[in-house]
Amino acid sequence: MAHMIxxxxxxxxxxxxxxxxxxxxxxxxxxYYIYGATEKRxxxxxxxxxxxxxxxxxxxxxxxxxxxxxxxxxxxxxxxCLILDARDWHTMDNFSHNSTLLIFAxxxxxxxxxxxxxY
Numbered sequence: 001m002a003h004m005i006x007x008x009x010x011x012x013x014x015x016x017x018x019x020x021x022x023x024x025x026x027x028x029x030x031x032y033y034i035y036g037a038t039e040k041r042x043x044x045x046x047x048x049x050x051x052x053x054x055x056x057x058x059x060x061x062x063x064x065x066x067x068x069x070x071x072x073x074x075x076x077x078x079x080x081c082l083i084l085d086a087r088d089w090h091t092m093d094n095f096s097h098n099s100t101l102l103i104f105a106x107x108x109x110x111x112x113x114x115x116x117x118x119y
Contacts, residue, residue: 002064002073002088007054009079018079020104024052025083030105037095045089045115050106053082053092058099063091067119075101089118 009018033056034041042062053062059076066088073082084090092101107113 001066001069002062002071002082002084002090004073005081005083007079007081016079020052020054020081024081024104026050026052026106028052028104028106029108031103032105033100033102034092034095035098035100037092037099037101041092042090043116043118046086046107047113047115048086048107049110049113050086051084052104053084054078054080054102054104056100056102058096059094060092060096060099060101061094063093065089065119089115 005023007018007020007023009016053075055075056078059074062073062075062082064071064073064084066085075082095101
């Protein structure tokens with residue numbers, strides 16, 4: 001099931017530096033981000049692809065259903081990271097104005113890896 005992790009953040013008078021390497025539980029093969037979203041995104045799960053989601057600015061909600069459990073996660077701080085298993089059917093919604101959602105993926109884009117049917 002999806003779960004949140006806190007990313008190591010180092011803060012001082014100059015600001016904050018947050019680290020993702022050696023924290024995300026898979027090798028990163030793809031990086032992309034969503035911004036300017038005005039409607040629900042996602043609506044699928046995967047055969048192999050795992051993902052790590054970080055809302056760099058603003059906020060958004062991630063609904064997750066793994067066939068047994070359902071949960072909605074609020075991402076609203078850039079040191080929060082939501083880890084999605086491949087089996088986690090998910091949607092991304094309620095994007096605040098000027099939000100940016102960064103996604104790290106364990107696999108390169110492959111249309112055949114997508115499963116659109118919800119449990």
